[in-house]
Amino acid sequence: MKRKLFIFKRGNAGQIDPQLYPGIITMEPVLIVGAGIVGLTLGQALQKANIPFRIYERDASPDARGQGWAITLHWALEYIQQMLPEDTLRAIQEVQVDPQVAKNDNGNFLFIDLATGEPKFKIPPSTRWRVNREKMRQALLRGIEQHVSWNSQVVDVDVKSDSTAAPCLVLADGTRVSGRFVIGVEGSRSLVRRVLRPDAYSNSVLPIRFTGVAVDLSPQEIKPLRSMDPLLFQGCHPSTGVFFWFSMLETPDRNGTRGTPDEHYRAQICMSWPVKSGVDEVAATDAERLENMKRRSVGFVPFLRSVVEGIPKGTPVVEIKLADWECLDWDNCDGRITLAGDAAHAMTMYRGEAANHGLLDAFNLFQALKKVYSGEKGAKDALDEYEAEMRSRTRRAVRLSRQACHDAHAWEQLNEHSAILTKRAVTGEAERL
Numbered sequence: 001m002k003r004k005l006f007i008f009k010r011g012n013a014g015q016i017d018p019q020l021y022p023g024i025i026t027m028e029p030v031l032i033v034g035a036g037i038v039g040l041t042l043g044q045a046l047q048k049a050n051i052p053f054r055i056y057e058r059d060a061s062p063d064a065r066g067q068g069w070a071i072t073l074h075w076a077l078e079y080i081q082q083m084l085p086e087d088t089l090r091a092i093q094e095v096q097v098d099p100q101v102a103k104n105d106n107g108n109f110l111f112i113d114l115a116t117g118e119p120k121f122k123i124p125p126s127t128r129w130r131v132n133r134e135k136m137r138q139a140l141l142r143g144i145e146q147h148v149s150w151n152s153q154v155v156d157v158d159v160k161s162d163s164t165a166a167p168c169l170v171l172a173d174g175t176r177v178s179g180r181f182v183i184g185v186e187g188s189r190s191l192v193r194r195v196l197r198p199d200a201y202s203n204s205v206l207p208i209r210f211t212g213v214a215v216d217l218s219p220q221e222i223k224p225l226r227s228m229d230p231l232l233f234q235g236c237h238p239s240t241g242v243f244f245w246f247s248m249l250e251t252p253d254r255n256g257t258r259g260t261p262d263e264h265y266r267a268q269i270c271m272s273w274p275v276k277s278g279v280d281e282v283a284a285t286d287a288e289r290l291e292n293m294k295r296r297s298v299g300f301v302p303f304l305r306s307v308v309e310g311i312p313k314g315t316p317v318v319e320i321k322l323a324d325w326e327c328l329d330w331d332n333c334d335g336r337i338t339l340a341g342d343a344a345h346a347m348t349m350y351r352g353e354a355a356n357h358g359l360l361d362a363f364n365l366f367q368a369l370k371k372v373y374s375g376e377k378g379a380k381d382a383l384d385e386y387e388a389e390m391r392s393r394t395r396r397a398v399r400l401s402r403q404a405c406h407d408a409h410a411w412e413q414l415n416e417h418s419a420i421l422t423k424r425a426v427t428g429e430a431e432r433l
Contacts, residue, residue: 029054030369031169031179033154034186035062037071037133038341038358040140040148042183045083045366047144051373054179055144056169058153058186062141063134069214069268070097070249071136072232073129074424076356079363084140091139095132097248101230102129109352110228111414111421112235114244117228117301120235121414121421130231132249157182157195163334180372181379182337183365185358188325190343196330203323203346208405209282210320211289212270214249215311222265224303238411242296244304245270269307271296272322274409282319289317322348322405326398327391335372335379338387340365345394350404350420357394360426364389393426 030046032039035057046053059065073080081089096102109123141148156170159182166178184192194201217225225233225246232247250266252258271293273280283289290311297308327345332338341358368386371377404420407413414421 027052027373028166028178028180030181030183031056031167031177032183032185033169033192034184034190034341034343035059035137035141035148035150036185036187036341037137037140037355038362039183039185040137040144041080041083041359042185042340042362042366043144043147044085044088044140045362046369047147048083048085049366049370049373051369053147054177055148056152056154056171056177057148057150058172060151062138062150064150069133069212070130070247071133071355072352073131073359074126074352074356075426076359077127077129079360083363083366085143088139088142091142092131092136093129095135095139097130097132097254098231098251099253100251101248105231108229110233110235112228112233113411114235114237114242114300114304115239117303119228121416123421123423126424130248154186154191157184157192157337159195159333159337163336167333167336180336181369184337184339184343185341186343188323188342188346190339192337193325193330193339193343196332196337196339197328200328201325203321203325206322206324206348206402206405207275208272208322208409209275209280210270210272210322211282211293211317212245212268212320213290213293213311213315213317214266214268215315216264216266217307218264219252221307221310222267225267225307226265234408236408236411236414237299240296240299241274241409241411243272243408244297244300245272246307269293269311270320271308272405272409286315286317287313289319290315293317320349324348324398324402327394329391332380332383332387335381335383338365338383340390344390345398347394347398347401348405349401350408351397351401351424353397353401353424356424357397360393361390 029052032053032055035055039055043053043055110119111121112119153172154169155172158168158170167182168176168178170176184190188203234245236243247268249268252263257263294308297305325346340361347354364386368382372379372382400419407418407420
C-alpha cells in the first residue's frame, strides 16, 4: 500500500506531534547526520518532495567554522539541477568565485611546469561552476533552516536487531531521536561509518603532505596568475616533485573593493610534497609552515615564486590531511542506516571529484528514499541498490584520486593517461586502474 506524502509540523526532537494531526498516518523522518553540502542538498531534495527529515550538526551555528575554500562543480551539475529548487540553484550560481569568468568559461584545467611556467597538459574541458564552499553551504540552508539542529553532536546510533524497530540517534547531551532512516554524511571521520564498520573505519593516510593559505593579492600581483587561467591551475616542479595549486576565491566585484584604494582579489595557494624523511612532516606553527612553503618554492618560475614569497607573515597556514577510505561493505541493518559523501568514500582532492560524487550520492539516495516513502519499494531493496551503485562508482574514484595524488608529484611519469590528467566523468568499477 502506498503511503501519502504530506507537510507536517515537528516538535523539538524532529518528531511528528500526533495531537496536531489526529487520525492521519504519520511518516517517521529521515535523520541526516551532518549539515555539509551533501547533507543539505539531500535535505533540500527531501523538502521539495514533502518527505520528512531532520539534520543534526555538531557545529554550534552555520558560521562556527570555515567550510573550506572553494570547490568545482562539473559533472554533478546535471544532478543538482534536477534535485534543487530554482531559487536555490540561482543562489549557488551567485556564489561563483568570479561571475564574469563564469559567463564565458571554457572549462580548461591546466597542468604546468613550475620551473618554466609553461603549460604541459590541458585536462579535457567540461562545464564547471567554481563556487565558494562556505557560501554554497549558506545558499543550501535557505528554506530548510528550521530542519537543522545545531550544536547536536551524534555520539552513537542505536539500531536494534529487530528489523521493524526504528533506528535512534544518541546525542552528546543524552537526547535520543528516532526516525525511519539514519544517513551518515558527516565527513571523512564519520561517527556513523565507525558504527557500521568498527573494525575498519579509519582512513588510509598517504605519504604526501599538503598545506595551503588564502591570501589577498593586488590586481598587479594576481595578473600573471590570472593570465595563466582566470580561475585555477596546477603544476609540478620537475626536479623536486613539489605540487602547486592556485585558484580564485574572490574578485573585487565579490568582496566589494572594486574601484577603491584597497581593490584586491583573494586567492587560494596550496602546495604538497612527498614525505622522504622527518623534515618533510608538517610543522606545528603557522610561521614554520609558511617558511616551509617559501623554501619549497625555490626553483619556481619567478612569477610563481614571488607570489609564495609574498605571502604575509602571520597568515594562517592550513594542513589538509591526505587520506582516503574506499567505500567498504557494511550492513545497512535491513535498510535503516547508510552513508553518503566523504563518510562513504573519502578521497584526495587531486581530481576535484569528491564533492561531485557526494552530490550524485545525494541524488541517487533521494531517488531511493522516494521509492520507499511512496511504497514503490522496500527499504532494504532500495538501499541495497543505492549502495551497490555507489560502491561500484566510488571505489574506482577513490583509487583514481589516490593515483592522481602520486602522479601530481612525479613529473617524469606524467602522460595524458595519468589519473591526474584524464577527463573527469562518472564511471563504475568495471573500468579498473
